[in-house]
Amino acid sequence: MNIVVLLKQTPDTESVIRIAPDGQSIVTQDLKWIINPYDEFAVEAALRLKEKHGGTVTIVSWGPQRVVESVRTALAMGADKGVLLDDEALEGSDSLGVARALAAAVQGLEPDIVLCGSRAVDYDLAQRGPMVAELLGWPHLGLAVSLESDGSTVTIERPIEGGKVTLQASLPALVTMGGSHAVWNPRYASLPGIMKAKKKPLEMKKLADLGLSADECGAQAAKIRIVSLEMPPERKPGRIIDDGLDTEGKAAALVKALHEEAKVI
Amino acid sequence: MADCVVSIAEFRAGNFRRVSFEVASEARKVADALNLPLYGIAVGCGVGEKAVELGYYGVDKVFVADDAALENYVPELYVPVVASLIEQWQPAAVFLPASVDGKDLSARLAARLQTGLAQDCIQVVCDGGVIKAKRPIFAGKCLAWCEWADGALPMISCRPNVMDCQAADATRQAQVEKVPVDLPEARSQALGVELDTTGKVELTEAEIIVSGGRGMKAAENFAILEQLAKELGAAVGASRAAVDAGWRPHSDQVGQTGKVVNPNLYIAVGISGAIQHLAGMGSSKYIVAVNKDPEAPIFTKADYGIVEDLFKFIPAFTEEVRKMKSTC
Numbered sequence: 001m002n003i004v005v006l007l008k009q010t011p012d013t014e015s016v017i018r019i020a021p022d023g024q025s026i027v028t029q030d031l032k033w034i035i036n037p038y039d040e041f042a043v044e045a046a047l048r049l050k051e052k053h054g055g056t057v058t059i060v061s062w063g064p065q066r067v068v069e070s071v072r073t074a075l076a077m078g079a080d081k082g083v084l085l086d087d088e089a090l091e092g093s094d095s096l097g098v099a100r101a102l103a104a105a106v107q108g109l110e111p112d113i114v115l116c117g118s119r120a121v122d123y124d125l126a127q128r129g130p131m132v133a134e135l136l137g138w139p140h141l142g143l144a145v146s147l148e149s150d151g152s153t154v155t156i157e158r159p160i161e162g163g164k165v166t167l168q169a170s171l172p173a174l175v176t177m178g179g180s181h182a183v184w185n186p187r188y189a190s191l192p193g194i195m196k197a198k199k200k201p202l203e204m205k206k207l208a209d210l211g212l213s214a215d216e217c218g219a220q221a222a223k224i225r226i227v228s229l230e231m232p233p234e235r236k237p238g239r240i241i242d243d244g245l246d247t248e249g250k251a252a253a254l255v256k257a258l259h260e261e262a263k264v265i
Numbered sequence: 266m267a268d269c270v271v272s273i274a275e276f277r278a279g280n281f282r283r284v285s286f287e288v289a290s291e292a293r294k295v296a297d298a299l300n301l302p303l304y305g306i307a308v309g310c311g312v313g314e315k316a317v318e319l320g321y322y323g324v325d326k327v328f329v330a331d332d333a334a335l336e337n338y339v340p341e342l343y344v345p346v347v348a349s350l351i352e353q354w355q356p357a358a359v360f361l362p363a364s365v366d367g368k369d370l371s372a373r374l375a376a377r378l379q380t381g382l383a384q385d386c387i388q389v390v391c392d393g394g395v396i397k398a399k400r401p402i403f404a405g406k407c408l409a410w411c412e413w414a415d416g417a418l419p420m421i422s423c424r425p426n427v428m429d430c431q432a433a434d435a436t437r438q439a440q441v442e443k444v445p446v447d448l449p450e451a452r453s454q455a456l457g458v459e460l461d462t463t464g465k466v467e468l469t470e471a472e473i474i475v476s477g478g479r480g481m482k483a484a485e486n487f488a489i490l491e492q493l494a495k496e497l498g499a500a501v502g503a504s505r506a507a508v509d510a511g512w513r514p515h516s517d518q519v520g521q522t523g524k525v526v527n528p529n530l531y532i533a534v535g536i537s538g539a540i541q542h543l544a545g546m547g548s549s550k551y552i553v554a555v556n557k558d559p560e561a562p563i564f565t566k567a568d569y570g571i572v573e574d575l576f577k578f579i580p581a582f583t584e585e586v587r588k589m590k591s592t593c
Contacts, residue, residue: 130372139453163460169453180515223417224381238568251581
């Protein structure tokens, strides 16, 4: 099975986010970069598919050279090769611009299935998968918490509000991953894996290599952009309910506060 | 010139989901600011008889695609149905729910319509005819204002439970028009749906959430939180630590890798307050923290803090809530 994983590098979820002086971007100095956790679930799901059906897992990513490290990590987990789209023209792209570039990269690889995170933990756009599927004219199944394939179809479970749906598509198809670390339990890169990853092919590409231009994918093509950033209102610590009360007394005081002051119960 | 604002509703198991009315209310405000009619789109099975309800929230005319094949959300079927309607108009903006299905539909629809999508918005303004939308990024650690390029159609999905929903006005009757449904060949399908009928409240829509963390120590101990949640009509959530430990299902996880929630009241029990968790629940209106460690970071965000052993405090608190409910 020819499997492609779309992988984004994001700041570690422990990062403290600060607004840059331009007011439109975040300070990226000192950030620790990781594979977007939902894309890491996609890598794990891809490796499990390969274990069952054989074939290759190709990692497709985009961004500056620092992203090489994340692609190598995925290769160390067991993926076979990587493609990194490193083109300055992609700075300032919107989701549609990035999706155009990724769709073109995917098309060249002729995969049976494409996997990626349902969202990224940085800009939370939740658009990449459905957009790439739309541009390819493929079905997509979103927010998978399980994934089974018989080689010609893929079946997933999708949690919805108050329940779940089982969805199926014939291949080729795109699946976006939901769930959590507890569901996918992505494997760590082993030491031999890390050694092997250094020798695995990692191809650098520009938009032009995909037959695309900045006019189609770059900032000029963007239909939407961030014009300003602001920090959420600072939460001040409130009050510790104590007053020398015993457990029951504190419980009664809390009920009173929530009922009479906050009026939320 | 634009000829309308569009509001897309979500229909499931015979009813509009509440977020549909929140979305219609928000779209109505923008339509009023632009002096345009508000068109609704309702897709589903059996949606025809209910479509008039969208009028109560300000929709002038509802276009209904009603077909047995549309009972469950399947992107390949829904996207062309919705897109073909929108393509007949020159909308000033398209609003959708940022529900599980809505986020998925909106993204694919934005690619089909070749436009920009502001996903999961918490505020929309229309100033001098220019639409701007605010959305949380980094799970709420920062907020971004978005604007559209000249000539681009603003698509906005609205986070459930955040936008003001206007009171239903049953005297406002929407015009309802059934549209012919011409479904494409699809390579994907819904095989089955399992809806939880126990009355459990969904986290992203809950007004009150009781959440447990590492301090709960074991899966069975969540029973005391379930009891409290039952008294309060609340949903039960969990920190990543509790989910990773296998005490709670992944669907209960609140945080940067989990659900971002915004209830009126969030009760964090035995949760220390890692930055990823604080990001996911930081927009709650009121936060209560119960933790025996007075140094736990959660106390820096809590409106009310209780430094106690949760196993003693939660049953006592549940009892006090029960007493209060029985006297009001």
